[in-house]
Amino acid sequence: MxxxxxxxxxxxxxxxxxxxxxxxxxxxxxRDPGGPEASGANYRLVALIVASALFMEFVDATVLATALPTMARDFGVRPAEMSIALTSYLLALAVFIPASGLLADRFGSRTVFRAAIALFMAGSFACGQAPSLSLMVAARFLQGMGGAMMIPVGRLVLLRSVAKQDMVNAMSWLLVPALIGPVIGPPLGGFIVTYLDWRWIFYLNLPVGVLGLWLVGRYIANFREDVPATIDWAGFVLSGVSLGCLLFGFEMASRAGQGALAGSLLAVGAVAGVFYVRHAKGREGAILNLALLQDRTFRLSVIAGSVTRITQGAQPFLLPLMMQVGFGFSAARSGMITVATAIGSLAMKAAAPRVLRALGFRRTLVWNGVIGTAGYAICGLFGPGWPVWAMFGVLVLSGFFMSLQFTAYNTIAYDGIAPQQMSSATAFYATFQQLMLSLGICLAAAALHVAMLLHGHARPLLDDFAAAFWTVTAISLCATIWNRRFAPDAGAEISGHSE
Structure with a gap:
């Protein structure tokens, strides 16, 4: 040196x-915390390296969704109760993501990123060893602690390495390996569950994690602040209690006989949330910086993206359950069909820069959001008599349009954010992103449970799944209200669009 x-x-x-x-x-x-004047020749390599860590998360999530019915049988619980295994992971993300930006500023992005990968690997091994649902939930929470740092810190590395005019292209490269994970995840999960042991789902993360540790150590710069902000421990506790109680309150609300517990958790979460808002208002260095919402584009992206992610969180939970429990399909057959959404997402990546350049962010978000949400609503009409090619085609198109929607949200959110606020902005955005994915699972499970009660079913049938799909897509469709409020020229410098 x-x-x-x-x-x-x-x-x-x-x-x-x-x-x-x-x-x-x-x-x-x-380093310029907001990104360089021009991107280096290797910015695509940086994006792919960051994505190698995200690859583990996407494979893990999609493979696990396919395996839920089999895991429920081994643990001796109802399939719908397995939603807590998904929620506990996302809960850890929501609780610990707010601290990720501050940790990266204090210890360096490479240091924190590598520690996150190691923690995720440890959680994966613990999941593979879990003998019961309660211990699985604890292991998934440990995994989520690692994932909580991987997601925003990886995005922060990219934002600080890429010029604004290359951001759409870089985001597309970032998502390529992360989308390959969902492509191979469902059929791989179906194969493992059908022919091997579901525990191998988690052991697959270990070799990928080792490769990620080496790549990060060799090629990722250790960006950090010269004078990092003091960690807001009071805010961390209040936000963690609020987010945790709210999420588990929604989770318990989807279970029979847990009304009192759910109500108590939701009440505590709401009170803690009010105290956090009072604590953070006007406070410099708050762990979730509410002042960021003063930026119109960032605020609209957070709100509209959060509402849309209700469906995105619910879909990987509902589809495999419907096909295996409702249709009677094997895990392998279910996985071969649900892979379609990932194929559609992957196909979209090459088209995203051209679509945004031609239509602009506002027009894309308004019309594409309606089309993508409607595609997932059609899933409520699926039945065992549908031709496989028809279900596959609907899911390909749904994945295509919804992936374009989130590429646009994730890119335009930072258009007006000042360079010195980039760390807190990525943590804030990722927190609400994961919170709403978790809420999507909870709402889907609750809607499924309510539909079963109304129809008098002991186990979920096709009309119960249809009701759940239409409930979550109706909520996500409301994002159109905020999509219409984006300025016509929002993100023009990023997309290259001109009216």
Whole structure:
């Protein structure tokens, strides 16, 4: 490191941008927290490396969804009760994501990113060893603690490495391996459940994690603040209690005989949330910076994206259950059909920059949001008599349009964010992203339970699943209200669109 210091920080960073030296050798004080003037030649490599960690999360989630009915049988619980295994993971994300940006500023993005991968691997191993649902929930929470740092810190690394005009392209590269995970996840999960043991679902994360640790250590720069902000511990506790109680309150509300517990949790969560708002209002360095919502584009992206993610969270929970419990399909057959949404998402990535350039963000979000949500609503009409090619086609198109929607949300959100606020903005956005995915699972489970009660069914039948699908898609359709409020020229510099 002595030679690079004699050449100077600017020289080293120029060599990194030109691909002469690995990014891991960057001198951390030299960086623009909002991203460089121009992207380096290796910015796609940085995006792919970040995505290698996200790959584990996407494979894990999609494979696990296919395995839920089999796991429920082994644990001796009803399939619908397995939603807590998904919710506990997402709960950990919602609770710990707010601290991720501050930790990255204090210890360096590479250090925190590698620690997150290691923690995720430890949680994966614990999941594979879990003998009961309660211990599975605890292991999934440990996994979520690792995932909580991987998601926003990985995005922060990319935002600080890529110029604004290359952001749409970089986001598309970031999502390629993360989308390959869902493509191989459902059929892989079906194969493992049908022919092997579901515990191998979690052991698959270990070799991928080892590769990710090596790549991050070699190529990712250790960005950090010279004078990091003090961690808001009071805010961390209040936000964690609020988010945790609200999520588990919604989860318990979907279970029979848990009304009193659910009501208590929701009440505590609401009170803690009010106290957090009072604590954070006007406070510099709050763990969830509410002042970010003063930026119109960021605020609209948070609200509209959150409402839309209700359906995105519910769909991976409802589809495999409907096909295996409602249709009587095997896990392998179910996985081969549900992979269609990931194929549609992957196909969209090459089209996203061109669509946004032609239509702009506002028009894309308004019309594409309606089309994508309607596609998932059609899933409520599925039945065992439907041709496989027809279900597959609907899911491909749904995945295509919904993936375009989230690419647009995730990109335009930071259009007006100041460079020094980028860390807190990524943590804030990722927190609500994961919170609403969790809420989508809870609402889907609750809608399924209510439909079963109304229809007098002991186990979920097709009309129960239809009611659940239409409930969550009706909620997500409300995002159109906020999509229409984006300025016509919002994100024009990013998309290249001109009226």
């Amino acid at each position: 002595l030679a690079p210091r004699r050449r100077g920080i600017a020289t080293v960073n120029a060599e990194i941008r030109d691909g002469i030296v690995p990014a891991a050798h960057a001198l951390t004080p030299a």
